[in-house]
Amino acid sequence: MGFSLQNDSGKRHQMDNMEWRNILRVARRYGWQPMGTEPNKDYLNQRARNPDGGYDKDVLNNIIGSWRGSYLTKERQFVTYADALNMAFALEDAVRDNGIEEEAIRGFISFCKMGRFSIM
DSSP, X not given: OOEEEEETTSOEEEEXXXXXXXXXXXXXXXXXXXOOOBOOHHHHHHHTBOTTSOBOHHHHHXXXXXXXXXXXXXXXXXXXXXXXXXXXXXXXXXXXXXXXOOHHHHHHHHHHTTOOEEEO
């Protein structure tokens, strides 16, 4: 299974696992400094829900407290707008430097410039 990325306006961008890892690697090589992802608290609240419909605050606090900001999990975590924009700029440098004409990379650069997105 691949990664589904969705921005706040509902636009999606799909990638397989290898493509996503490659995008992250290339962006880093061209100067992107990952800021780390932010947890999606609505999603985490769902994970901390008890069978009786309440919340287990200890579970929720444990999840949030151990958050590592990973880009490689699918927990609906957010890549901030600033982080997405910096990733786009690094990928544009890669395209210019390598003459990459892959439509997928150009499409992802445009997607990043639209704002924050979640990783699913």
